[in-house]
Amino acid sequence: MASEGVNVRAFLVQGVAALTISSLTTLTGLVFSWPSYNVANFISNDTVLDEPMTSLQVSLLGSLTNVGAMLLTPFCGYVVNTLGRKYSAMLFGLPFVLAWTIISVTTSIPLVLTSVALAGVGTAGQTISSIYISEIVQDSIRGALMSTVVSSYFLGVLISYVLGGILTYSQIVYIDLTLSVLYVVLLAFLKESPVFLMQRGREKEAAESIAFYRQVSVTAKEVQVEISKIKLLLDPRLEKMLEEADDPTVTKELIESPPQEEKLSEWQFLKQSPTSIRALTTSMACMATMILMGNIAFQVYAETLFKEAVPSYDSNQCSVFLAIILLVASVICSFMIDKFGRKPLMILTSAIASVCTLILGVQLQFNFAPEWVSAFIIYLYSFIFNVGVAVIPYVLSAELFLPEVRGLCGSIVMASGWALNFFTVLLFTPAIEVVGFPIMFYIFSVVGFVGATYCVFYLPETKGLSIDAIQLLFVKKTKRKNEV
Known part of the structure; x- marks a missing residue:
């Protein structure tokens, strides 16, 4: 199957959208690497916290993010199909905002550890980021733009290491908080996934979403073709059609018969x-x-x-x-x-x-x-x-x-x-x-x-x-x- 062409404007819009969505993993990289250059301070007698951390608390500082992600990821499927891709992505940005807000105003070790665990909840949204990007970009550039989910994580790690060497504890926390808020705000300007909109029977909005990401008119043939493709994907008989692709009689009967209710x-x-x-x-x-x-x-x-x-x-x-x-x-x-x-x-x-x-x-x-x-x-x-x-x-x-x-x-x-x-x-x-x-x-x-x-x-x-x-x-x- 030949890959579809992507015009320059569409590539830029889809690229910016993918980078915006994948910024969630940048926030993940920031929080995962944050403990590495703060541990020395946290265990010292001159710590910025109320008291020095114990070895157990240091261990929790580095592992609680994994626990939060592991516990919340199984629920991402329900959330993404209930709220949609866009609002689910915004929802999983909020734990980062709340976590850095708490860290910025407290010196309590239990509250810092709680905040790290809360940030781990946000990292579970990586599943949603991948799904969202896959449904708004064109097939010929899908792999490249979906890979930004991983690249963005390493960008967050690198930013965190660099900031850790030149800025103070408080300055880093405020920068991380600002980036978390910015992520949620920028998502508000994106369109919802056309696949989710079609699942909800909102065909007009789905067409507008496709037109936005393809940078074409809503009435363009390309939009109608994409709508037809999504309808086919959502047809519960698709797998049967594919299995019987070599038998045109069966395929024709399936296409002409109404889908099951x-x-x-x-x-x-x-x-x-x-x-x-x-x-x-x-x-x-x-x-x-x-x-x-x-x-x-x-x-x-x-x-x-x-x-x-x-x-x-x-x-x-x-x-x-x-x-x-x-x-x-x-x-x-x-x-x-x-x-x-x-x-x-x-x-x-x-x-x-x-x-x-x-x-x-x-x-x-x-x-x-x-x-x-x-x-x-x-x-x-x-x-x-x-x-x-x-x-x-x-x-x-x-x-x-x-x-x-x-x-x-x-x-x-x-x-x-x-x-x-x-x-x-x-x-x-x-x-x-x-x-x-x-x-x-x-x-x-x-x-x-x-x-x-x-x-x-x-x-x-x-x-x-x-x-x-x-x-x-x-x-x-x-x-x-x-x-x-």
């Missing part, structure tokens, strides 16, 4: 949709591969890793440089994902990153090369990982599913991701104490090779394809399996 719940629809179940399995497998390859451990324990691998280097400066590399790599991915496709990038970057972790494990175990080689491998791994495998699972979590189950399946994938993140970070330090860094990197390497192999056989290419075309790929796989 009974409205299925998301769970009911998912249980009776083999293509959606297969898409969910594929999306979760890619997400698990990404997380279990150890990237989150690289980020959270960057300074610890650099002290182990390159003890003569300044670990803080190494960590800042790592944040820059992560941001640059994710931006490069946004240019490559719609050019080379999801599948080749996922397979290639998983395999190369696994080679890097394998070599790093050998280096840490046998010290066969100078220290700078260890630093180079860490940076190379981080760059390769974020050019593909770190971004693609988030893109897939929003583009593989039909509108009827997009909120539910996206929430399931992201909730499982947060859970894996939490347990990976929780168990990383005890595992290192038991088996050491080399063995852990060998494990990360094995996971990456297994994930790359899985993608070779089960991940379809979705570059530039519409949702119905993506579903057809899963239908063909399902039918072949049943015929065998």
